[in-house]
Amino acid sequence: MKSSVLRSGFLVALVLTFSTWLCAGADTPPLLPGAEDNSATAGATPGSEGEPALFSVFNRPIILLRAELFGADPAERAQRATGRIDGILSRDIFGPIETVATADGIKILVGGELVLTVAPGDADALIGKTYEQTADEAARSLGQALQQAQRQRDGGLLMRAILRAAVATVILVVVIMAVVRINRFMRHRVLILERRLTEKLKERGLQIMSYAVKALRWVLRLAFWLLVAGAVFEWLAYCLSCFPYTHPWGEGLQLNLWKLILRIGASCVQAIPNLLVITLILLITRGVIGLVRAFFRSVGTGHIKIPGMELEAARATQRIIVVVVWLFAVVMIYPYIPGSGSAAFKGMSVFIGLLVSLGSSSVIGQFTSGLVLMYSRALKPGEYIRIGEHEGTVETLGFLSTKIRSGKNEELHVPNTVILGTTVKNFSRFSTDGGVLVHTSVTIGYDTPWRQVHEMLIESATRTAGLNRETKPFVMQTALSDFYVEYEVNARLLDPRQRGMVRAELHSHIQDVFNERGVQIMSPHYVDDKAQSKGGA
Template sequence: MSVPFRGLSAHDRAAAAGKRIDDALDKLSVDDISEVWAESGADKGVIIRTGNLVLFALLTGDVEGGDRAAVEQEGRRAADVLRDIVKERSEARRPMELLTDIAFAVLATLVLVVLCWLLVRLNRVVQRRLIAITEARMRLDIAGFDLRPVVWVSLRRLVALVHLLLVVLVFYLWLSYVLRQFPYSRPWGAQLGLYLIDLALQMMGGLVEQLPNLLTLFVIFFITRGIVRLISAWFHAVEKGTVQVGWLDPPTASITRKLVSVLIGLFALVVAYPYIPGAGSDAFKGVSVFVGLMLSLGSAGIVNQLMSGLVVLYSRAVRVGDFVHVGDHEGTVREMGALSIKLITRTHEEVIIPNAVLSSTPMRNLTRQLQEGGLLLTTAVTIGYDTPWRQVEGLLELAASRTAGLLREPRPFVLQTALSDYYVEYLLNVGTLHPSVYKQTLSDLHQNIQDAFNEFGVQIMSPHFRRNPDEKVWVPTEHWYDPPARGSATSVPPKASDGSKGSASPAADSGPPT
């Protein structure tokens, strides 16, 4: 602070002192600057002068407290600052000293490059050494678990972090040293050095204060990891069939293990939260609120997928290896995740179906009932009324017996699903244990149906007529059991006298023949 002096305000005093210093700056010498205590009546203070020229004065009112010791201390500090300015100004005007400063800066830069190269080489050597030690010498088996991968990853990351910190420290020291070599940047270099020292002291003090919390975090981490390892081992045993429980089957164990591990990790995070360094600071609370807001806004879809996945998983509607049909896609389930399932189609395409779609879309599982009679395949043909239905059924059964991949028990059977105006609709039902290739099986069956009907002279068509034919379209009783129909002539019903029974009269002018 400054006080008025003999009619001059504090601002006028400072401006006059600055003008005097600027006028005498080129003539000032470090040795000529001195500070003396002076008293004149009620005015007391320290005078900073060069020779007989008074540059400025510090009065008792300018210094907080106003005692002589405080004023003299501030006077010495002000004189030292002025001496440093004069010294650096003089040094900046000497070319040889400036060249010397540049040479030292270049030398420091070369040292920086060499140190960084050595640190990189040292990091590689230490990494290789750690790999050798971890793989060959360390034996860390706890409850049957090999902890060497965990130790290796932790040590590798720790060494990488130390390497990064050393590089940053070397660069920081280089920058501080280079800035201190030149007069005009010397205050910045000094400030960097002081900042580094203060930061190191603060970090050491904070580390000492946080040691109990860090120890607690390490204990929570290792306990949580041990519990997760033990639970994962049990679920792995269930997945492999080594351990059998009634409420959990092997296909469900994998995803259940992941869900339980996540829940344990979240619980451990909640317990460890108060012990995290800086957890009570306003910045940490702000970050926590921000992260919570982001999760609440962006996790609605994820939660929907997770809940849908749980419904699909624990309802046991589908398992890995099942052949399913969902929407426009059908294929073999190769993987079931918490968010989606993966199908491999007949054309070797990989289809990802979200669990939300799976739970809201009707799904046909072609594999689940294989142990109860196999998958039932159906195919329909329409044959005119002039062909005996017993012969048609026999031909369809013959085609089924010729098709590979179909079950012989239960036997294939035929249903007459409709007596249409122009033809009878026959539905052939056959069983198979190979749903993943059912389309190929149906293709083979269709080929055999065509061959069988061609062999016995039966035309696969649905006759439509523009007018009534000259003769009635009916099947004589002697042809009811034409080969390969089952039965014998003795079981043929009596022949109709005029052929009117069992005949069909197609509608007239109903369209062109097909």
């Protein structure tokens, strides 16, 4: 309840601010198009020399003076008219109002005293209005302003206005409390509906919440705020209309609000054809994407064969075509988006484009590297590879990075640019041709016959599981150093993914065999001879 009241208070402040903008920034006053209020009792809104100036009385715009008359510019004319009307009101003269046509223009009189002269140049030629019509409208506005000024001096009228405003305030509080209670009740009902729907979905094996419930909750929240805002706005307009001095504000508030609503409604109606076109483009795009996915699904299952294209390349091609189709759809939709031709929309588009261009250079590099890896067939999911110090099985080959599972069951994400700029060892690519070679090196002294070392290394490989028994292991002497000979044993590995485990087992068997024969392994460093011979029996 407390949070709802706080939110309602914030909304009241927001509506008051918006209403002040409507009153002060309205471009069309109630009876004088193009005029604004800027006075307390009678006043003028002067501009620079030669610019139009507004003459207003008792907070009501009377006329926008545009022409010079008798050597006085519009600002001076408005100031003189303000001084005359102040003098007339100080003597409690409120009428009658007359208009008298002269050679210089049409004079507006109050109680037989001149207030101002409407010149032919004061008419707004852009809307085709004559200065006679301008003078008649000014006289009517002046009559309404004087009536409000006369009512302002009625103490009983002010007390009744205060009472009406107080009653309106009480009604506003009651309405807001009722709306809050109704909103709380509806939210409770929606929560019950959501629980029931969730239970039904769980029974069917679906662990999701209905989008309809989310949409209903959003609609209820929007309706609550619209009702509160509308009540506050109507209360404010009514209270301003109760008092003579603020009566023009109340009229302007309601008038400009309705104009704003009508303008928004007209824009929505005008946007309906464009929205229909956008919907049609989206439907066509969805259909084209469905055909593309069905085609490449058939390529993936083997029903349709494209020479030189494998499964991963087919998936990458599908994603690229889908992105291109959506980009083409966005380009087609853009001119039909409401407001796309406005300067604000264009500025936002330029800003977003600048952000994308500055922040996407590395992303584009990763994306391009991913395409090169896919179409060059350098890597495939399931292959056992080594990239720098990292070794493991390729899980996923993406556009931005490659996911690898190491022998310790760790997930590694390697950027595609790193893979493209690094030597990659692929242990699985030729594993079907008898198996990939697994090898390790030992260093043995010159006093041990090399044939005996060959025999022991081959025996060690024979004891090791995971090696191809059909292919005989072989030994190579890779270096003749100062104190020892470097031997390398090679054998065919059946499963490249077991490379680490097989090497570890091979190392253990090498140690066992050499210990059984009494041969000392001199790596990593040769320290001293044992009491017995290093040679085997």
